[in-house]
Amino acid sequence: MSEPKDVGDIGITVEFSGGLEMLFSNERKHKLSIPAKDSTGAPLNVGYLVTYLCENVMKDARKDLFVLDGTVRPGILVLINEADWELEGEETYEIQPGDNILFVSTLHGG
Amino acid sequence: MPPSPCALCKINRALILRPKDHSKLCKPCFISVFETEIHHTITTNALFHRGEKIAIGASGGKDSTVLASVLKTLNERYDYGLELILLSIDEGIRGYRDDSLETVKRNAEQYEMPLTILGYAELYGWTMDQVVEQVGKKGNCTYCGVFRRQALDRGAARLGVKHVVTGHNADDVAETVLMNLLRGDLPRLSRTTSIITSTPSAVSADPDSHTNIKRSKPLKYAYEKEIVLYAHHKSLDYFSTECIYSPEAFRGSARALIKNLERVRPSAILDVVRSGEDMAKLVPGSDEGCGGTCSTSIPLAEEEEGGCGSSAGRTVGSDMASMEQQLSQNENVSEAGLEVEITSKRVDVMAQRHDRLTDAVPLPPRKKGQKVKGQGAAFTPKKATKQVMGQCKRCGYLSSQDICKACVLLEGLNKSRPKNAIELGYEEQESETPKAETTNMTNGMNKVQLGPG
Numbered sequence: 229m230s231e232p233k234d235v236g237d238i239g240i241t242v243e244f245s246g247g248l249e250m251l252f253s254n255e256r257k258h259k260l261s262i263p264a265k266d267s268t269g270a271p272l273n274v275g276y277l278v279t280y281l282c283e284n285v286m287k288d289a290r291k292d293l294f295v296l297d298g299t300v301r302p303g304i305l306v307l308i309n310e311a312d313w314e315l316e317g318e319e320t321y322e323i324q325p326g327d328n329i330l331f332v333s334t335l336h337g338g
Numbered sequence: 339m340p341p342s343p344c345a346l347c348k349i350n351r352a353l354i355l356r357p358k359d360h361s362k363l364c365k366p367c368f369i370s371v372f373e374t375e376i377h378h379t380i381t382t383n384a385l386f387h388r389g390e391k392i393a394i395g396a397s398g399g400k401d402s403t404v405l406a407s408v409l410k411t412l413n414e415r416y417d418y419g420l421e422l423i424l425l426s427i428d429e430g431i432r433g434y435r436d437d438s439l440e441t442v443k444r445n446a447e448q449y450e451m452p453l454t455i456l457g458y459a460e461l462y463g464w465t466m467d468q469v470v471e472q473v474g475k476k477g478n479c480t481y482c483g484v485f486r487r488q489a490l491d492r493g494a495a496r497l498g499v500k501h502v503v504t505g506h507n508a509d510d511v512a513e514t515v516l517m518n519l520l521r522g523d524l525p526r527l528s529r530t531t532s533i534i535t536s537t538p539s540a541v542s543a544d545p546d547s548h549t550n551i552k553r554s555k556p557l558k559y560a561y562e563k564e565i566v567l568y569a570h571h572k573s574l575d576y577f578s579t580e581c582i583y584s585p586e587a588f589r590g591s592a593r594a595l596i597k598n599l600e601r602v603r604p605s606a607i608l609d610v611v612r613s614g615e616d617m618a619k620l621v622p623g624s625d626e627g628c629g630g631t632c633s634t635s636i637p638l639a640e641e642e643e644g645g646c647g648s649s650a651g652r653t654v655g656s657d658m659a660s661m662e663q664q665l666s667q668n669e670n671v672s673e674a675g676l677e678v679e680i681t682s683k684r685v686d687v688m689a690q691r692h693d694r695l696t697d698a699v700p701l702p703p704r705k706k707g708q709k710v711k712g713q714g715a716a717f718t719p720k721k722a723t724k725q726v727m728g729q730c731k732r733c734g735y736l737s738s739q740d741i742c743k744a745c746v747l748l749e750g751l752n753k754s755r756p757k758n759a760i761e762l763g764y765e766e767q768e769s770e771t772p773k774a775e776t777t778n779m780t781n782g783m784n785k786v787q788l789g790p791g
């Protein structure tokens with residue numbers, strides 16, 4: 229039995245805006261230290277980060293306001309270091325130390 | 339993935355993937371293209387004329403904030419010669435508008451535009467909190483929606499402004515197109531797809547003193563996604579919230595359908611908007627299809643239907659659900675051979691189906707006989723349709739009935755208003771609300787605040 233080796237944590241910044249901050253303790257900016265590898269030992273990608281956020285950061289019970297059918301809910305934009313995540317490979321983007329990941333909801337009006 | 343260069347300048351790193359054509363743009367090029375397209379919408383549709391005074395319906399939300407910012411930029415860049423002011427409506431929902439009105443006040447300073455805030459209390463004599471106290475939380479969105487629809491026009495008329503612009507975007511319009519198609523409401527489809535509409539509104543309490551308020555949607559072809567990205571990349575100051583009285587279901591709503599379509603094929607949103615426009619031209623009696631032979635080239639505005647939400651015309655899950663149920667019932671009927679063949683007598687069937695559909699969709703109360711008459715008229719030549727829209731005998735506002743929806747709702751409210759509520763002013767009532775009640779309300783707010791749009 230070999231546990232995946234603990235390769236230490238990496239520091240990233242995760243931000244929520246456009247109304248999403250309400251799901252995350254009303255805080256826009258979260259400085260996080262996350263494991264560099266996921267449970268299978270693979271480098272951490274954005275897909276896994278979303279699951280991680282749901283399980284570890286989001287205190288609000290309404291998970292489906294953030295994740296729907298296993299992915300970020302349609303209508304929520306994801307920017308990786310200011311770039312649309314669609315330009316970065318969406319869920320498959322491998323997170324680097326110091327990355328800034330922004331989730332912004334387009335669903336809230338005013 | 340290696341970073342891709344911007345498709346326009348070929349130098350900067352692309353940060354934006356445009357939904358309409360998949361082009362990859364850098365931040366400065368995106369901002370420039372976004373503004374240029376709005377300018378193009380404004381000029382090709384001749385939305386404004388020099389010297390015109392324009393009220394921007396401002397809520398502090400992303401759409402109206404972007405609209406104000408872009409209009410200020412374009413007005414200066416292209417010398418439109420417009421006088422721009424901000425007009426905000428305060429529904430009188432404690433704890434809901436406070437922050438957004440603060441945002442609007444900051445916007446007024448940032449964009450150097452005069453700001454007027456008008457309350458439901460001033461316009462109708464009722465705040466939404468008072469309405470909810472009276473009618474309960476169920477169904478109060480009908481009141482809010484009907485009142486909101488008229489509020490901007492009434493407010494503008496008071497200020498002597500004849501043109502109101504709103505932040506309706508392509509996603510809003512696409513959603514309305516889908517809903518009206520599913521309902522089979524072709525006249526409404528025609529009216530809601532129009533970029534400019536006109537609404538008779540009384541200047542004072544005298545219904546005869548009406549003036550026509552022009553309404554337009556300069557962001558009609560702008561994707562919600564790009565509006566949010568524009569606000570983000572320009573660091574605009576906007577506020578996001580949902581109505582505390584309307585915990586909307588996202589799943590199964592027309593909005594969800596639009597967002598899912600966008601994910602599969604991003605161009606779908608504009609395709610739906612364009613299809614809606616094309617279909618509107620085919621609607622008998624529509625102003626769009628009249629080829630300039632009818633009396634006015636500007637269609638009348640849409641009467642507001644029920645529903646609240648932060649953006650007019652936004653739908654909720656239950657709408658779609660009830661429609662689906664009705665559609666499947668219709669299917670059962672036709673499977674049982676009870677329905678005439680659709681191809682041969684299509685118009686008749688559409689009219690019948692339409693009546694049944696509309697009955698199934700929750701709408702604010704109307705007089706039954708008149709409704710059927712009005713909708714039947716949609717399938718007969720244009721003169722009949724034109725008679726449908728008149729003015730409210732009481733307030734002068736656009737209405738298909740003698741008395742408009744707002745006046746009907748107000749009449750009901752005023753009749754059942756308890757004696758003491760009449761005597762108490764709004765201010766007094768507020769200060770007399772017990773502490774405990776306020777706390778309860780706040781808890782309730784938190785629970786529903788993030789109701790999906």
Ligand SMILES: [Zn+2]
Binds near residue numbers: 346
């Ligand atoms: Zn560029």
Ligand SMILES: [Zn+2]
Binds near residue numbers: 730731733741743
């Ligand atoms: Zn009226």
